[in-house]
Amino acid sequence: MDTGLLIGTVLAVQANYYEVQLDLKNCRGVTSIPQVLLCTRRTRLKKVGQYVMVGDHVIIEEVDWSGARGAIAEVLPRTSEFDRPAIANVSQVLLLFAVAEPPLEPYQLSKFLVKAESKSLNLILCLNKSDLISSSEQESLGRRLSEWGYQALFVSVYQQQNIEVLAQYLQDQVTVVAGASGVGKSSLINLLIPGVKLRVGEVSGKLSRGRHTTRHVELFELPHGGLLADTPGFNQPDLDCSPEELAYFFPEIRRKLLVTSCRFSNCLHRDEPDCVVRGNWERYDHYLCFLELAITHKIHLQKQGDPEPKVKLKTKEKGKKQYEPKLEIKKYRRASRKTQLQKLQQLCQDSDDLNELT
Numbered sequence: 043m044d045t046g047l048l049i050g051t052v053l054a055v056q057a058n059y060y061e062v063q064l065d066l067k068n069c070r071g072v073t074s075i076p077q078v079l080l081c082t083r084r085t086r087l088k089k090v091g092q093y094v095m096v097g098d099h100v101i102i103e104e105v106d107w108s109g110a111r112g113a114i115a116e117v118l119p120r121t122s123e124f125d126r127p128a129i130a131n132v133s134q135v136l137l138l139f140a141v142a143e144p145p146l147e148p149y150q151l152s153k154f155l156v157k158a159e160s161k162s163l164n165l166i167l168c169l170n171k172s173d174l175i176s177s178s179e180q181e182s183l184g185r186r187l188s189e190w191g192y193q194a195l196f197v198s199v200y201q202q203q204n205i206e207v208l209a210q211y212l213q214d215q216v217t218v219v220a221g222a223s224g225v226g227k228s229s230l231i232n233l234l235i236p237g238v239k240l241r242v243g244e245v246s247g248k249l250s251r252g253r254h255t256t257r258h259v260e261l262f263e264l265p266h267g268g269l270l271a272d273t274p275g276f277n278q279p280d281l282d283c284s285p286e287e288l289a290y291f292f293p294e295i296r297r298k299l300l301v302t303s304c305r306f307s308n309c310l311h312r313d314e315p316d317c318v319v320r321g322n323w324e325r326y327d328h329y330l331c332f333l334e335l336a337i338t339h340k341i342h343l344q345k346q347g348d349p350e351p352k353v354k355l356k357t358k359e360k361g362k363k364q365y366e367p368k369l370e371i372k373k374y375r376r377a378s379r380k381t382q383l384q385k386l387q388q389l390c391q392d393s394d395d396l397n398e399l400t
């Protein structure tokens with residue numbers, strides 16, 4: 043057996059245990075050792091605050107081969123870090139949507155596309171449930187998306203259409219499967235990885251969110267090499283890019299700015315004079331909506347960095363100035379209907395965020 047370092051990839055994290063798939067290239071000639079070890083994290087890593095993520099390449103020590111146990115001694119440098127779900131070393135995003143059931147919502151698809159573009163990773167757009175539309179509908183949808191700048195791959199899990207083509211795209215890559223709830227992510231993973239048996243649900247509108255019992259992140263091994271992660275029950279990616287960079291996440295805008303430019307270099311493409319981006323193209327409205335979100339996000343970040351002072355300067359008699367603590371906003375003032383509604387929406391959003399994190 044090679045005495046070199048034992049390296050593996052973290053497939054799943056549960057409580058304080060890490061499921062690590064061994065990179066068996068380092069153990070040539072040995073066939074009877076376990077492929078996956080259940081590992082703990084060495085205390086030294088805890089002390090230096092080095093956390094371990096799914097997808098991490100790690101060095102393993104203190105192996106107990108008979109019990110398939112080990113300890114993670116070191117985390118190798120990451121090439122990328124995905125936040126939702128938290129996975130290291132992802133190489134591409136597979137954006138899966140359905141052509142119907144649930145209906146394809148252009149705004150929602152756009153939001154997922156922009157989010158995926160912001161990751162600077164390879165992006166595959168795949169449309170499932172092609173069995174539910176005619177070939178001419180498929181062609182016109184394909185043309186529409188190519189205007190957006192994407193070559194969509196139409197698949198059907200039910201009819202096993204184009205699954206082989208997709209499998210080739212996934213080979214030897216670490217891919218995160220993202221897409222709205224009910225589009226067939228679990229069904230697709232079950233088909234690609236026989237034996238994995240992810241739970242497939244019924245499409246039941248908004249209530250389908252959160253029905254997954256096990257929501258922890260996990261990487262699944264593809265039969266011909268490569269790893270795949272699901273993002274269950276996840277409908278609304280939040281856009282956290284800056285207003286200035288948003289334009290670059292639209293292929294249509296990139297194409298325009300490649301051949302010409304706006305009068306102002308910091309143009310946000312809203313109402314500035316001589317803007318070459320503003321105009322009559324399908325997703326311009328989406329751009330404007332996302333721009334509003336990005337501006338709100340930026341203001342929010344600025345406020346966080348600059349907390350409101352807890353004291354205020356008051357002028358007393360004879361012009362004497364004095365600092366006084368700020369009084370709390372009246373608690374008994376009745377919230378307007380609009381504020382109540384906003385609070386309710388925020389509450390829903392927060393509980394969704396919580397679901398996505400757990």
Ligand SMILES: Nc1nc2c(ncn2[C@@H]2O[C@H](COP(=O)(O)OP(=O)(O)OP(=O)(O)O)[C@@H](O)[C@H]2O)c(=O)[nH]1
Pocket residue numbers: 170171172173174197198199200201222223224225226227228229230241242243244245250251254273274275276
């Ligand atoms: N017509 C049709 N239905 C499909 C196809 N693939 C999956 N479905 C159905 O779509 C529904 C949702 O599938 P899931 O695999 O649970 O979808 P999901 O994307 O994992 O959903 P979440 O777990 O909520 O994110 C199920 O009823 C599947 O049987 C397909 O190719 N054609």
Ligand SMILES: [Zn+2]
Pocket residue numbers: 304305309310311312314316317318319320
């Ligand atoms: Zn412009």
